[in-house]
Amino acid sequence: MYFKTIFFFLFLFILKSNSQNLDSIFISKKEIVKSIKTDEKKALFLYECGEYFYSKNSNKAEYFYREALALNKGKNNLMEGRALFKLGFVEKNEGNLSTSLRYFNKAKDIFKDNNDIERLASVYFDIGYVYRYKNQMDKEFEFYKKGLKLSEGGSETLRGKGYLHLGNYYTRLKKLDSSIYFYNKALYLFKKIKKENRVYNVYNNIANTYYKQGRYAEVINIRSLVLKYAKKENKKLLITVSYHNIAAAYSELDEYDKAEKYLDSAIVVAEEENFKLRLAKSYSSISKVNYSLKNYKAAYLYQQKHKIYSDSIIKSQLTNTLEETELENKHKVETKNLQILNQEEVFEKRLYLIIIFVFLLLGIPLVVLLYRNSVNKNKIIQGNLEKEKIKKEVLQQKFKRSETDIRSLVADNSMRLEFLKQLLLKLKNQRESIDSVEVKNYIKDLSFKIQQQITTDSKLTLLKNKIDIINDGFDNMLVTTYKELTKTEREVCSLLRLNLSVKEIASIRNSSSDAIKVTRYRIRKKMNVPKGEKLEMFIQKLEV
Known part of the structure; x- marks a missing residue:
């Protein structure tokens, strides 16, 4: 226990030192940006800074990507597409899947307009990957196929990436022979072109397939190699994922103490980088590990933390979807209003010309003026009708975009309720077999709190609020x-x-x-x- 504590604080010290070093580099790069004269060179430097920080600190990487995007927004050039592409990754890692998908789709359109086939194929793969997290497997497979078709005869790295995604897809379908087939194709290409990071990515996915086959010892060996590589390259997301996956294998082998140790490390890294999706998963896993170790209070507290991050992710997705729809509608309405104002200005100019012409000739019938006025009124009425139509369309969009997220919320709430009910039942059974009055009272108090949580979750307050809106x-x-x-x-x-x-x-x-x-x-x-x-x-x- 003593050595474990020393190791933990040493790990925190190293992380803090690295963080301070990154802060000084971040400040120096911001100063360099000020000295660059042209926007084109400045945007390129900002993007390269984002690439430098991407695997080290996602918040600092996001800052540089957004600055590069600001300099190119609306230009429809490749730099704008590349910045949007990277921001899609950042949002995905933070669990904001709807926002991530929006960035990827904008990047896709720019790459298509600029005929950048390689980046277009790559973004197809990543859109499919987001649909994986949204549990929309049909759309996921559709975009993987599009990406592979574009990458045929092109970049071997890109084709390897497509094979890797397909291997993962078939693993989740439990077609393990097909998944191993595609993983081996990807592994062959990445070894051939000496892409070390991709090789370890394939190893990671092969370990996932072994996990489903119950080959847990092999899983631990492979994932330990991946973890070593991730630490060497300081890839924070891969580090926290590797810790989590090694812990999962130890849990299957009933070695819960080791599983808890690796999950603690996964949580430390995820909290430092604000990886909400990873925190939700790790807190859920460590709650189950503590339950297996009969640390019921700790299991309950970790389950509460899982709920906080899980609800935060779902709420963020719903909010982003609604805000995106409202912004699009606002833009349409503003565009329509500008058109109406332009029409009114044109009409006013024509009206002035007519009045001058009337005064000059003193013979033009007044009916011309009335006719022009009638035409203008009809245009304004038509414009108002268009605005009402847009409002109706946005309500329909809100309804359609929220349906999938509401299903996810229902499923997540049902799983959480089922886990709490099972925990409550086992606590009650445990209480009957214990003689100590003090322990019985403690379990009774904990059972009461869990029952309250079950009652609270059953109300589905968040869901009902969203249903009321829709x-x-x-x-x-x-x-x-x-x-x-x-x-x-x-x-x-x-x-x-x-x-x-x-x-x-x-x-x-x-x-x-x-x-x-x-x-x-x-x-x-x-x-x-x-x-x-x-x-x-x-x-x-x-x-x-």
Whole structure:
């Protein structure tokens, strides 16, 4: 225990020293930027600074990428695309998947416009990788195929990257022979071109396949090599991932003390770099390890930390999606207003010319003036109609973009509730077998807190707030149009409008699937839904 404490503080000291050194380099590079005269050279230097810090400190890398983007924004050149591409990686590492996808898609359009085939293929792979984290496997595979098609006959590094992604994809499909096939193809290419970082990336993924096959000792050996390489190259994200994955193998071997040690190290690095996605995963794992070690209080506290980071990631994704939609709509409305103002200015100029012409000739009928005025009014009315149409489109976009994130929130909440219920049941069983009154009382108090947490999580406050935003006005429409519907039936209609399944609705309402099916039947009857038409489709077609 003594040596473990010394090692931990030594590790923190090294990290702090490295951080101070990076701070001084960061400041010096900012000073150099001021001395560069042309924007083109300044943007290139900023981008190279971002590349230097990318594997060392993501916040400092993000600063330089954003500065490079600011100098090139709207120019549609390759530097703008490269900066957007890198910012997509930064946002992905921080768990902001919707924002990451937005940056990648903008970079994709720029690379396509500039006919940069190699970078276009690369961004296809990375878009597919984001869809992996969003659990949209069809879209993930679609973009992997696009990337491979573009990379044929081109860069071997790029093709190796595509094979690596496909190997990972087939691993998650549990088609392990296919995954090993693609991993070996990637490994051959990377060794051939002596890409050390890519070789270790493939090793990492092979270890993942071995893990699924139960070959845990081999997993630890391979991932220890990857960890050694990551430390040598100071790749912080790879370091925290490697610690986490080694801990997972030790957990499977029931060596929980070693697993806890590696998870502690993973959390230290992830907290330093603010890797929220990694923190959520590591806190969840260390909670389960402590539970296996019968450290129930620690397991509960770590589970609470997991919940904080998990909810933060989901909330960030929802907020980013809604803000993105609102910004796009605001831009459309502003553009339309400018067009209307330009039309009004043109009309005013024409009106002045007409008045002058009338005064000059004293014979032009007044009807010309009235006609012009009528035309202008029609244009303004048409412009207002266009603005209303845009507002309606943005509401539909909010609904569609939030549906997947709400499903993710329901699944995450259900998994968390199931874990807490199992923990509560085992605590109660443990309490019955213990003689000590003091220990029994402690377990009783802890059980009460967990029961409170279960009750709180079951309310799904965050989800209901988002549902209220998306279904704004929908409930009022149901009350007006279908007066026979009860409050419960209207709430189920709102959830069906989100295209949620019976099981998901039952989980949200803390009810049984049979009860929801009965409610669906009553809704069909009261709304006179035509035979053969799905209830969800009928509700989604209703206009608010």
